[in-house]
Amino acid sequence: MRIRVVNPNTTAAMTETIRRCALAVVGPDTVLDAATSVTGPASIESHYDEAMSVPGLLAAIRQGEADGVDGYVIACFGDPGLDAARELAAGPVIGIAEAAMQTASHLGRGFSVVTTLGRTVGRAEDLAERYGMQRFCRGIHACELPVLSLETDPDARKIVTEACREAVAKDASDAVVLGCAGMAELCAHIRDEIGVPVIDGVAAATLTVQSLLTLGLRKSGRGEFATPPPKTYTGLLESFGS
Amino acid sequence: MRIRVVNPNTTAAMTETIRRCALAVVGPDTVLDAATSVTGPASIESHYDEAMSVPGLLAAIRQGEADGVDGYVIACFGDPGLDAARELAAGPVIGIAEAAMQTASHLGRGFSVVTTLGRTVGRAEDLAERYGMQRFCRGIHACELPVLSLETDPDARKIVTEACREAVAKDASDAVVLGCAGMAELCAHIRDEIGVPVIDGVAAATLTVQSLLTLGLRKSGRGEFATPPPKTYTGLLESFGS
Amino acid sequence: MRIRVVNPNTTAAMTETIRRCALAVVGPDTVLDAATSVTGPASIESHYDEAMSVPGLLAAIRQGEADGVDGYVIACFGDPGLDAARELAAGPVIGIAEAAMQTASHLGRGFSVVTTLGRTVGRAEDLAERYGMQRFCRGIHACELPVLSLETDPDARKIVTEACREAVAKDASDAVVLGCAGMAELCAHIRDEIGVPVIDGVAAATLTVQSLLTLGLRKSGRGEFATPPPKTYTGLLESFGS
Amino acid sequence: MRIRVVNPNTTAAMTETIRRCALAVVGPDTVLDAATSVTGPASIESHYDEAMSVPGLLAAIRQGEADGVDGYVIACFGDPGLDAARELAAGPVIGIAEAAMQTASHLGRGFSVVTTLGRTVGRAEDLAERYGMQRFCRGIHACELPVLSLETDPDARKIVTEACREAVAKDASDAVVLGCAGMAELCAHIRDEIGVPVIDGVAAATLTVQSLLTLGLRKSGRGEFATPPPKTYTGLLESFGS
Amino acid sequence: MRIRVVNPNTTAAMTETIRRCALAVVGPDTVLDAATSVTGPASIESHYDEAMSVPGLLAAIRQGEADGVDGYVIACFGDPGLDAARELAAGPVIGIAEAAMQTASHLGRGFSVVTTLGRTVGRAEDLAERYGMQRFCRGIHACELPVLSLETDPDARKIVTEACREAVAKDASDAVVLGCAGMAELCAHIRDEIGVPVIDGVAAATLTVQSLLTLGLRKSGRGEFATPPPKTYTGLLESFGS
Amino acid sequence: MRIRVVNPNTTAAMTETIRRCALAVVGPDTVLDAATSVTGPASIESHYDEAMSVPGLLAAIRQGEADGVDGYVIACFGDPGLDAARELAAGPVIGIAEAAMQTASHLGRGFSVVTTLGRTVGRAEDLAERYGMQRFCRGIHACELPVLSLETDPDARKIVTEACREAVAKDASDAVVLGCAGMAELCAHIRDEIGVPVIDGVAAATLTVQSLLTLGLRKSGRGEFATPPPKTYTGLLESFGS
Structure with missing residues (x-):
């Protein structure tokens, strides 16, 4: 395989x-x-x-x-x-959006997405609709970090983590979907920090x-x-x- | 695990x-x-x-x-x-409905469900909505075989297979979801017979x-x-x- | 009859x-x-x-x-x-959810639901969808009183009343639906206090x-x-x- | 009162x-x-x-x-x-459309509407949406009888009855909603003839x-x-x- | 023509x-x-x-x-x-609502409507749904000016402009639809003031x-x-x- | 300009x-x-x-x-x-899909789309949803002519015209949207033949x-x-x- x-x-x-x-x-x-x-x-x-x-x-x-x-x-x-x-x-x-959103749909009533730049929020909305996941998607939030900064900015981990924490609080959601492949390795860290399931689409x-x-x-x-x-x-x- | x-x-x-x-x-x-x-x-x-x-x-x-x-x-x-x-x-x-429908959603634009008795169609409709799968679910069809007959009726395999074939033709769908756990072992047979993907929820x-x-x-x-x-x-x- | x-x-x-x-x-x-x-x-x-x-x-x-x-x-x-x-x-x-929501739909553009514990909000959302009442349901709010406390807690009436008042203000709704059978006898009191129609589903x-x-x-x-x-x-x- | x-x-x-x-x-x-x-x-x-x-x-x-x-x-x-x-x-x-559709929603998964002229079907569609009843409304059918003919045409009762029978068969619906106040007195007759509940909105x-x-x-x-x-x-x- | x-x-x-x-x-x-x-x-x-x-x-x-x-x-x-x-x-x-909303749908992901009295907001909601524009309409806001005051109140221009500015900020929208024919002549002024496209339905x-x-x-x-x-x-x- | x-x-x-x-x-x-x-x-x-x-x-x-x-x-x-x-x-x-569908929405309750190959129907469905036009789009039909045959096949005009006629009859629609830029010059001919408005998106x-x-x-x-x-x-x- x-x-x-x-x-x-x-x-x-x-x-x-x-x-x-x-x-x-x-x-x-x-x-x-x-x-x-x-x-x-x-x-x-x-x-x-x-x-x-x-x-x-x-x-x-x-x-x-x-x-x-x-x-x-x-x-x-x-x-x-x-x-x-x-x-x-x-x-x-x-x-990875498809898989991450469907996976998150099994974990509770709704999830939040945390993505990089605000200008990509619209695309995530379109995908949530396309996959039938709008009913589970409670909010899509940008942390305004460029994609490549995820690997280079020393504060990236902290910025993304805090964006996830705020998203869950604001949306009263049950899980976080990471909205960029470049966030994949932050997954376990964020889950441990904020105490809700975090899904890496990769x-x-x-x-x-x-x-x-x-x-x-x-x-x-x-x-x-x-x-x-x-x-x-x-x-x-x-x-x-x- | x-x-x-x-x-x-x-x-x-x-x-x-x-x-x-x-x-x-x-x-x-x-x-x-x-x-x-x-x-x-x-x-x-x-x-x-x-x-x-x-x-x-x-x-x-x-x-x-x-x-x-x-x-x-x-x-x-x-x-x-x-x-x-x-x-x-x-x-x-x-x-198994949740998993089968989401799995089928990856295989094309839409799927058909083939279930046992007609009186269970409504429940499948409710579940398709609940899981956000209404947009992929093109039809729910009953073969009017009672659940336990799936294991005992010598014609069961043929009846279910034909119901699947008709469902795909009527709905112009890309896949079939089997609407009963008791149909699980028919999965490969039906796929081979009708030539479209068939999903067993189990x-x-x-x-x-x-x-x-x-x-x-x-x-x-x-x-x-x-x-x-x-x-x-x-x-x-x-x-x-x- | x-x-x-x-x-x-x-x-x-x-x-x-x-x-x-x-x-x-x-x-x-x-x-x-x-x-x-x-x-x-x-x-x-x-x-x-x-x-x-x-x-x-x-x-x-x-x-x-x-x-x-x-x-x-x-x-x-x-x-x-x-x-x-x-x-x-x-x-x-x-x-009673079915009847209360449909009744409220005749009284204006939208209603608020006030229920007991926050964990039951999801169920009320599901029912609003099932009955076609999502378009009228502007919000579902918990007052975090356990069901049996409605009859025993001396502050219950006040707590529920204030939750209703806040719900109407937040949702800009035209009516309140009481989200628990145990609230039935509070109906007239709350209506008199907050000045909008209040519906008891019973x-x-x-x-x-x-x-x-x-x-x-x-x-x-x-x-x-x-x-x-x-x-x-x-x-x-x-x-x-x- | x-x-x-x-x-x-x-x-x-x-x-x-x-x-x-x-x-x-x-x-x-x-x-x-x-x-x-x-x-x-x-x-x-x-x-x-x-x-x-x-x-x-x-x-x-x-x-x-x-x-x-x-x-x-x-x-x-x-x-x-x-x-x-x-x-x-x-x-x-x-x-009467509002009340008839909501009443019919209690009687099963879906109802059919039978109305007078085909040109009024669109209005009934609009109302089904407005009242949240689209999910229950399985079809709207015209019998092409003008409103005033309901009281004067000797075949009116038969025409409307047959239209109801066909609507139920085509829609696989659980009930019929009569789509004109002028049909009110036909209600019991049609129910007896076709054997499903018939709702008069008046x-x-x-x-x-x-x-x-x-x-x-x-x-x-x-x-x-x-x-x-x-x-x-x-x-x-x-x-x-x- | x-x-x-x-x-x-x-x-x-x-x-x-x-x-x-x-x-x-x-x-x-x-x-x-x-x-x-x-x-x-x-x-x-x-x-x-x-x-x-x-x-x-x-x-x-x-x-x-x-x-x-x-x-x-x-x-x-x-x-x-x-x-x-x-x-x-x-x-x-x-x-003009039909044309204004469809026009606004070409200019970005979503628009805000700014109307006169709050009691007319519901009608605008109904129209957004009727025209398929709900997915683009991010909010409908009233400036609480009576229609005829638009022509007589010396502060009208300022009040409407500020309502538009607030609407765009609150809804994170890409454009403003003016919700009253009487606002038509304010269109260019508001666009210049708030820096987003403003649509006059007339x-x-x-x-x-x-x-x-x-x-x-x-x-x-x-x-x-x-x-x-x-x-x-x-x-x-x-x-x-x- | x-x-x-x-x-x-x-x-x-x-x-x-x-x-x-x-x-x-x-x-x-x-x-x-x-x-x-x-x-x-x-x-x-x-x-x-x-x-x-x-x-x-x-x-x-x-x-x-x-x-x-x-x-x-x-x-x-x-x-x-x-x-x-x-x-x-x-x-x-x-x-052109965006403009054609919105234009058709002004001409009645619903339109049919007639496109080239059946495999493109799904894309048209996606676009109807994206533009809020699903409520007006009553059917999408393929005439199974390849795009370039529209200009070379001597029967193209007849084939497309008949597909439009059948679409209108089946969907009970008020207008036809031509689903390919290559059909633009057929617009007036088809309208004259089938007697309903025909929209060319170009x-x-x-x-x-x-x-x-x-x-x-x-x-x-x-x-x-x-x-x-x-x-x-x-x-x-x-x-x-x-």
Whole structure:
């Protein structure tokens, strides 16, 4: 069983963090690796970045299919390119927002999301709706730390922790969903500090993929998520055609 | 890691089927057993049966806590007693409808549910709403087989398979959710016959519990799902008080 | 026309309060009595208590059918066992949350609910959704008084009244729904104090049952709410089978 | 306790039918009369008719207040002028669509509405949403009989009955709501013919008003439904100003 | 291309303001005029006023059809009589709330509405739902200025501007919708003061009508919005019959 | 006032069709041109194509900003890259699905969408929800013609026309929305054939942009849709960074 976690930004250090968090939860029969996108933004902090990360993500999925990968995690909380990736891959593709929110829905009546920049809150709202999780999502809060500062700012851990504490108090929620793959390693620390369950989507999505593979579940192969029809592509992206 | 699958009806043969399906999917570090409810209906086919199965289910949860069980599956598609069980248990409790629907939501735009008697369709509708899965649930269909006939009627496999085939065609759906724990062993057969993914909630819920335990996630211990306040109980159910 | 108000907890003093409030509103041709559950919790303050109150409630419905009762009120704001009770009874069964919220919907754009313990707020949210009353329900507030303290705490009246006043101010609502059968006798006092309509579900539900009986309306007798199929029950609850 | 049923069209024969249906259900202490609108359309079969029936309806409410009436029924399934009437009246005002749908919600999982002309279906959809009854309303069906033909067409009873039978079959619903005040006297006949509960909104609304009066409930007197601010009116409607 | 903006209240000075705002945005081929209702309230500040403004509005539509008008704007934020007007008119009829909210939906994730009296907030909520704009409408706020004071109160501009500023801050919204036709001329001033887009529904609706006419779009002429069936009207409103 | 219609696929012939349809509706003061994407798929018929069309679309927006364009239309019914384009552009950006659905909402109670391949139906469902148009959208139907066949298949006009006719009959809808920019020139023909209004999103969106520009409305410049933060991009897409 081969699972690949794809970091849709191009920052390899973040991929390594993500890989560690995913590896920590898989079973002994699961082969897990992580891939960094070969083209696109260094971090994803706008609709523009997210859209522009998708070609690199899809290239990684295509590479994964060639490599015999069985299932994928998209390790960015905007779940960029999820629908397109599902068309390309034969096996399951899970976004970390999708998995984190569904996981949190089992832990009580409602959860709070804590994300990086305020401008990404809208995307998280859209995803909560898309996955049917609006009824569990009690609030989405920004700590206004840029994504890459999560790894470099010495106060990052404290800032995120305090944002989580305030979110739970304000929303009267039962759990916190971390709204950025770059927060994955803060998960246990925050849980210990604030005393409520904290969900890292990277680990949650990895286990969701592993479960789907164990259950032998993959898309039916027809309809909306069938392989895309062959198509001529031109210009810079010519190689993405078929 | 100890997981217990609780069959909330009192039919031990069905518990054994359920146990096999759950056991087939857990990892090597998971200890899994199954419990049959010690009191209540032989099968659950009405709101009455479902309500009356809850004391037996809750007794099983209480016993599980005494036995050091870490997480539970409620193996009936009505997810009876889920909220109350979550109050009693320190660890995760997952219903098979909850897990099956969420699992199916990853496989395409929408799924069909195929259940036993038509009178149980309403309960499945309620659960789809509760879990935020209404947007993925394209139809709920009854094959009008009583629960216990699933194990005894020689035509059961064929009847359920045909109901699944018709459901997918009518709903233009991407997957089928089996609407009864007693259908668990039909899962692979139906998938092979109709060529779309088929989800058995018993296996799906077992893996959901295993994932939550792997992630170290449990309810926060306060609020709506905290341990119930001590209370005097009288009459037949006196022993359920504290 | 015989109406029975069933108190699903086992506290007879509370049944008597409830009976008085119901009796005060029925017409001269209505015979009204009240029954205390013969088994279960002394008060209902958790999902666990609520689930465990249902066998006693259903026994009371069964007894009512034997006694020739025409319609029933379930006098607990969680409306426990409503679906199952509707299967058992030939005539109407109305929950007090159901009736109170619908009654309040006629009095303005929105109402507030004031309940006992904070942990029961979630159940009231679920019921508002189930009855289509979410659009009218502007807030659900706890006064953190245990149910049985409503009858014993000398400050209960004041505490509940102030909680109602604050709820109306915060929610800018047009009416208050009392979220516990044990608050029934406070209704007129609170209305006089805070100057907005206050709805006691016990009285509201009793009149709803009386109206349904006057209109000659009862379930159709087929489908989801038909009499449950006969079933073997074993163990402590054996006598609930058929 | 004085209740007035207002027929917002100007056809006195229909008022008399309505009055009989309302009178049949009130208690011995209720004084019930019926009023025909003094100006407007002979029947209400379009948004235009409905809008133009409102001045006559509001004049009737104003007259009722002068006459000491305690509560009102608006006897047209479009519930015309409901919000404005609530501003004018000190006591409760209930529309027959509002009351019929809420009453039907107690009888099962879903109801069908059978109305007159197809062009009125949209208004019934709007009202189902407004009252939170969309989740119970499984279909709205027209029998394409004009309102006044209900009293004159010898086949009316048969046409409406068959439309109800087909609606229940198509929607798999538990009850039928009659979508026109002019159908009130067909209620018992249709129920006997098709074997499911049939709700006439005139009777249902009359009992809802009676219940609200018995409970002593009236709007709070402030906010959205307070008495309208005094205003100069000019032209044909000058007398409606204050 | 002839467009008529109808002011459904009877205050001619307000019609003139409205006309100027509409005229400022139409193209060179559009002939635009404005009509004051010939009967009804001097301003619309309650459900009662709104309902009573409809006959005058519909008379203006009828007059417009006789005059060869191609499309209409209803220049009151309650969009009174919209459905009925659509039945009467062969061409498009657009309400200013409808147009303003849809226009605002293009400018970001959400808008705030600032209206006159608090008692009109409920109507704006209803309209947001009707037009599918609830998901964009983040709050509706009253500045508690009566409609006619907008033109006479020397502090009106300042009061409305401050209410807009507070609304945007409280709702974290991207734009402001002015909730009264009488605020039309404040639009540019407020935008300049608070630095976010401000939408005047009169101008927005005028352009929506112009666009529909340019596209050659008009209702299909059958079904719900077909010309109302001929009908006898009696009493004061006799002339409204046909 | 300069408006640019961007065809996000790379087929120049289709751009020319689109340009003609847009040009036919703008006012005399509007300068309108059309741009073909410089890189990506020849047509958009999958989530993959749609995602891969976004870089080319965003390059066109960036070019437009350099050229002094005031507003943009995205001329593909999937509205690809809309959020990202809004971040880049100072002025309005409107998708053709967005504009077509809102325009159709003014013409009656509900519309049908007729699109190309069945696999694109899901995207149209997502967009209807996003824009608040689900309540108006009564059905989405595929005619199973590939996008580029619209211009080359001699039966295309007939096939699309019949699909529209069937959609209206099945959905009982009041209007048809054409679900592909390539259908723009069929609009008048289909309307004449089936007798209901038919909406081409290209023309509708062009007028929506023109209206927003006339109203002086543009995003506020802060928050979710502010200019994306500067970011290093690497690999093939390096030039998209800043």
